[in-house]
Amino acid sequence: MKLLILDRDGVINQDSDAYIKSVEEWIPIPGSIEAIAQLSKAGWTVAIATNQSGIARGYYDMATLDAMHARLRSLVAEQGGEVGLIVYCPHGPDENCACRKPKPGMLNTIANHYAADLRGMWFVGDSKGDLEAAQAVDSQPVLVLTGKGQKTRSTSVPANTLVFDDLAAVAAELIHTHASQNG
Template sequence: MKLIILDRDGVINEDSDNYIKSVDEWQPVPGSIEAIANLSKAGFTIAVATNQSGLGRGYYSQQTLNDMHGKMLGLVEEQGGSIACIKFCPHTPVDNCDCRKPQPGLVRQIEKELDVSSAGAWFVGDSAKDIEVARSCDCLPVLVKSGKGMRTLSSGMGLNDVAIFDNLLAFSKSVIRD
């Protein structure tokens, strides 16, 4: 199984410092749905690992999150692709859980559900937390410049081992080509 793990906000959909709180606010990053569909059709198994502290903060309900994910899945399926699993952390930073990135809990949940090791899988994100969890789980870290990616690039964190792409579509084209 060729596994690719994707962060959600800023990678698949547009991000907001005020949180994505409704299905209407959930808008795909241009090219991201096509990218997921193309990766899926090329034989990759796609999983999503996303911090969703807006749940824990009471900004939206579990049903709203389900509806956002339903929209995402529907758009990918319309293009002939699929997402194998979505794992999310509903906790706030003060909860000290093991599933909030950069902790490895979401990746471990993906491994368990898909019965696969994440070692050597691509982990595509737009934040330092995504890079940190990728490294801690022996994934291949990828930073996209969409979402908070430009902020992450300018943060000064070491990115020598990180592949950097403009967005998920550019990453997908590179991976499929190779």
């Protein structure tokens, strides 16, 4: 199975320090929807692992989060693709849950769902927590420079981190590399 796991805010859609609190505020980063659709059409399963502490903070409710994810699925479907499992952590940073990145709980949930091995699998994020979660399960940390990515790159990132401008560049690399390995 070709499995790719993505963070959401800052990778797929615009991020905000004030949180993404409504479907109207959920704005795709240019090229991200097309990238997911292209990956899907090329045989990749694209899953999402996203911290959503805005739920714990009372900024939005589960129905709003579900509506954001329904919008994401709809936009990708319009491009002929499909979004796989979406896992989220609704907890605040002080709740000490096992799922909130940088802890690897959500990545393990996705691995169990697909009966997949996370070693070497790409996990694409824009924050240090994303990269640390990838490291915790021996996945390949991949940093995009959208969202908080530029700021994250200026800190110390894991030595083996791959860096791309955006999700479209990640998709182009995976689709091109896989096609050339099989062709």
